Amino acid sequence: MMTPTFTHGALSRLAIAVLALSPAVLAQETTTSAEPSATTTTSAEPTATLPPVAPVYNPGVGTMTLVGCYAEPSGARALPSIYLDANQTVETCIAHAKAAGATFAALEYGQECWYGTSVHGGSARRPLEECNFSCPGDAAEFCGASNRLLVYSEGGVAPPLDSDTPTQPATIGAYTFNGCVTEGNGTRALTSASFASDSMTLQACATFCDAYKFFGVEYSHECYCGDVFSEGSIPAAGDCTMVCSGNGLQYCGAGNRLSSYGKP
Structure with missing residues (x-):
């Protein structure tokens, strides 16, 4: 195979041609288009803002139930003992x-828990x-106010106040008032069943x-039942x-006196 030979003039023309083409060729061969980098944008989900929960009156906890809102008496406290808690709730106060053996619990001014076995009559x-x-x-519950007590009581019994006047109801369920009567001669007026509370x-x-x-109730807390009154039980109007x-x-009733009721 014959090796091609170039004259000096031919080499010069070839070199010039190569140099003339080199920038374009080199640019075409060495320049690469960089792919645009993918930018991932994470949009933060907007935080849902819930409306504040409106407080409600807790109806009670266990056997202690709500009996109402009360004002403090003039120059005194409605209940004798206090328990303060910066995180007070109805539940913590009642507990x-x-x-402590109290039958009344009351919340005042948010963090104050007052309690005792009776409420001041004033x-x-x-x-x-x-x-x-x-x-x-617990912002979802009410806890009294300034000089106002949200009162709970054992069994939901409202506390008696000085402004209240006791009465002898004419009827209790199916029973009608039968009068205030005495116990019998050496025996109970009603002997079939009884309990005290x-x-x-x-x-x-x-x-x-x-x-x-x-039925008849005696001495504030005794209950007696029967179908007939024992001998010697007599009316005692005004004594109960x-x-x-x-x-x-x-x-x-009263001592040895029964507020008695009977069915027709």
Whole structure:
């Protein structure tokens, strides 16, 4: 095979041609188009803002239920003992009161929990909406207000107040008032069944004695049932002056005296 030979002039013309073409050729061969980098943009989901929960009146916890809003008495406190908690709720107040043996628990000014076995008679009932402070430990509940107590009681019995006047209801369920009567001669006036309770009411006794014709409540907290009155039990009008242990607005007999009721 013959090796091509170039004259000096031919080499010069070839070199010039190559040099003339080189920038374009080189640019075409060495320049690459960079793919645009993909930019991933993450859009943050907007945070949902829920409207504030409007407080409500907690109806009660366990056997302690709401009885209303009360004002403090003039120059005194409605209840004797206090438990303060910066995270107070109705639940914590009632739990503390029950552990202390109280029958009443009340929330005032948000963080104050007052409790005891009786409410000062000089307190006054107020519209429920006046107890409008939310609880610091649960903004969904009300915890009284300034000089206003949201009161809960064992069994939901409203506390008797000085402004209240007890009465002897004419009827209790199916029973009609039969008068104030004495015990029998050396025996109970009604002997079929009985029970006693520190939360006694006329309604509670009527329910207990439903199977009998008569019931009578004596000495504030004793309930007796029967179909006939024992010999010697006589009327004692005006002598039944003790209020029921569970309802200060009802009369429940007296010592040796029964507020008696009977079915037709």
